[in-house]
Amino acid sequence: xxxxxxxxxxxxxxxxxxxxxxxxxxxxxxxxxxxxxxxxxxxxxxxxxxxxxxxxxxxxxxxxxxxxxxxxxxxxxxxxxxxxxxxxxxxxxxxxxxxxxxxxxxxxxxxxxxxxxxxxxxxxxxxxxxxxxxxxxxxxxxxxxxxxxxxxxxxxxxxxxxxxxxxxxxxxxxxxxxxxxxxxxxxxxxxxxxxxxxxxxxxxxxxxxxxxxxxxxxxxxxxxxxxxxxxxxxxxxxxxxxxxxxxxxxxxxxxxxxxxxxxxxxxxxxxxxxxxxxxxxxxxxxxxxxxxxx
DNA sequence: GTAGGGTTAG
Numbered sequence: 417x418x419x420x421x422x423x424x425x426x427x428x429x430x431x432x433x434x435x436x437x438x439x440x441x442x443x444x445x446x447x448x449x450x451x452x453x454x455x456x457x458x459x460x461x462x463x464x465x466x467x468x469x470x471x472x473x474x475x476x477x478x479x480x481x482x483x484x485x486x487x488x489x490x491x492x493x494x495x496x497x498x499x500x501x502x503x504x505x506x507x508x509x510x511x512x513x514x515x516x517x518x519x520x521x522x523x524x525x526x527x528x529x530x531x532x533x534x535x536x537x538x539x540x541x542x543x544x545x546x547x548x549x550x551x552x553x554x555x556x557x558x559x560x561x562x563x564x565x566x567x568x569x570x571x572x573x574x575x576x577x578x579x580x581x582x583x584x585x586x587x588x589x590x591x592x593x594x595x596x597x598x599x600x601x602x603x604x605x606x607x608x609x610x611x612x613x614x615x616x617x618x619x620x621x622x623x624x625x626x627x628x629x630x631x632x633x634x635x636x637x638x639x640x641x642x643x644x645x646x647x648x649x650x651x652x653x654x655x656x657x658x659x660x661x662x663x664x665x666x667x668x669x670x671x672x673x674x675x676x677x678x679x680x681x682x683x684x685x686x687x688x689x690x691x692x693x694x695x696x697x698x699x700x701x702x703x704x705x706x707x708x709x710x
Numbered sequence: 711g712t713a714g715g716g717t718t719a720g
Binding site: 477480481484508510513514517544545546547548549550552553579580581582583584585586587588610611612613614615616617618619620622645646647648649650651653654657680681682683684685686687688689 | 711712713714715716717718719
């Protein structure tokens with residue numbers, strides 16, 4: 417298998433990219449593998465140049481591979497990714513979604529919405545189940561209730577109203593906009609809730625200052641035999657801390673130990689916050705952090 | 711043919 421230590425210039429140029437063969441499939445796989453191995457923008461640009469020379473870039477699936485790397489790689493920039501996207505003659509739906517996702521994570525979430533509208537106008541594609549979580553994420557970052565509600569309407573009209581990923585995004589969106597009533601209405605209508613549904617609603621209640629409702633929901637989760645995880649416990653601990661409910665906080669500490677909830681840094685920090693209220697927790701927190709990181 | 715959601719405080 418080739419590596420980036422092999423100069424890309426040594427790769428033979430495919431004479432006719434329009435005629436796929438077993439040999440060309442192997443060549444494509446080599447290029448995809450090189451994309452995955454890129455460790456700098458310079459490497460990625462080398463692969464990009466090679467794909468332009470061989471014509472591989474003009475295959476929409478191959479172009480999507482390069483574009484995804486240009487948006488996800490820690491060394492890349494959205495500016496370069498955007499240039500890559502603009503060169504793709506006919507971006508497929510996956511590539512459009514990747515562009516919308518990239519902007520939803522960025523400091524320009526409005527570009528996510530703008531490019532979604534471009535996709536509707538300029539491409540033959542309609543949004544799919546992957547498009548909406550990115551759009552709702554952008555609306556959440558924009559804190560625009562009206563924008564998110566438009567997406568919610570589209571979700572229902574597009575028959576994705578049962579998709580738990582999309583509905584969980586909507587719970588988080590409505591709670592972030594401060595509309596806990598709408599968030600809860602989405603939550604109760606999910607027919608097959610998963611742990612993220614519960615976590616989204618519990619943390620939504622905590623962020624909205626409804627600590628009792630958060631703890632009540634945790635008891636409901638228990639009654640429904642849903643297995644909580646570290647994120648659930650961060651929400652519940654946060655509610656106890658803010659409510660200064662030491663008794664429930666102690667119970668939660670035991671619950672985490674007895675149920676083998678996997679500790680991570682965020683949960684350790686949430687326990688530390690609680691430990692300011694219960695100083696006896698401090699030695700335990702230090703021990704836990706040492707176990708994880710030392 | 712590739713993919714999507716939730717977490718602490720400061």
